[in-house]
Amino acid sequence: MSRNPERNDRKQGKFAPGKTGDRGRKSGAFDGSKDGPDRGGWNPNPPSKGFSANAPRSSGGGRGKADANDFLWGRHPVMAALENPARKGTGRLLATADRAAELERDGIPNKHKVEVIDSLALERMLPAGAVHQGLAFKVQPLEGVSLEDLAEPAEGIIVMLDQLTDTQNVGAIFRSALAFGARGIIVQDRHSPVLAGALAKAAAGATERLPCARVTNLSRALETLADLGWRAVGLDGSSDETLESALDNRPTVLVMGSEGDGIRRLVAEHCDVLARIPMPGGFESLNVSNAAAIALYEASRKQRD
Structure with missing residues (x-):
């Protein structure tokens, strides 16, 4: 949890991050709609504004991976x-x-x-x-935008992915984020796939239209976002609070956990609230891309309200 007492809506105490599965595959159609933010494409190499949380993408290892990324x-x-x-x-x-x-x-x-x-x-x-x-x-993979470019002005929804590595699911989340009008995606530089190859195929073009910021440290990025007026809501299946009650119309960062471990402890501690998606059917958990789509729908509805 951040120690900054001047930050709005920060809660005391530590959260125990839950797990969100990420083994399923994408579904649904992407219609290439022009609605929402910056649908004309985004600059893969914008001028950096010097945020310490932002860092260039590290190169992938192995010839096969490099070829796919090209x-x-x-x-x-x-x-x-x-x-x-x-x-x-x-x-x-x-x-x-x-x-x-x-x-x-x-x-x-x-x-x-x-x-x-x-x-x-x-x-x-x-x-x-x-x-x-x-x-x-x-073509060369997209490098990303700066955190400042993505976060200012503070309005709407941003999605943060905590070490998600499955290309099908990350691509599907890009599609959902674009469809529901999110401002962009934040990933950690060292533990996320490049926006090319199988991921771009799964995203069906969304990676070219939705800005992505690669940062060195997600916890520090959340601190920066909080200073800029953003409120972080992490998805955790073990939380007592439901997603509907946790969301409101303030600028929101939806934080999604990794395939096996969920949101990491330090990242969870920098969230303002952890929330679960109620599942009355009794099934243990949702695929992370499905959970992201539900969270994005609910968050966009709250933003409209």
Whole structure:
């Protein structure tokens, strides 16, 4: 728990973080709606404003991982990247003959040039099992925005992910966050996947439209956010307080725990309140991406109220 007595809505005492499972997979459709914040794309390399909580993304290890991180594949992720103004003039657009014909007919966003490639050759360039739909874009992963850029002014909803590593679930959370009008996502730099490859495919283009801040320390980031006027609500299945009662219309950071361990102790102690999603059916827990979608819906409803 933060020791700053001037911070609003800080509660005394320590919280015991709960667990939220993260082994399931995404569901639902993403319609590419333009509603909500900054749907035109975001700059992967904005000028830094010097927040100590923000740090550049560390590079991934291993050739296979690096290769996957160099590619976006599938119609929604590739088209979203092509439409992102920050991507103009960058990347290598690869398409099968029929898909290239469609692109030429409909117009390629930001005047990217397309290279026609055989489907089997394209499959050999991508990780095994990648569903490319005849499209791939070789481009550098997005680096992220600064915490200050994401948090000011203090209004709306931000999602913080505490060491989530499953790409399918992180991608699904990006989709839900975009759909419910969240300002952006905060992740810890050392323990989160890059916004490319399978994650971008699962996000169906949301990673190109929703800003993401990578920070060195989540606890310090929560302290900074509190100073800027944000209130942190952590999801914990063992909490006595329900999510509905914990949320209000103040600027809210929804904190989601990792696959196996839930919200870590120090991160939980920097939350203003921990809350659970009531499950009258008696099932033990929800997949983290499903829990995030429910929390985002409830938080956006409270914001409207």
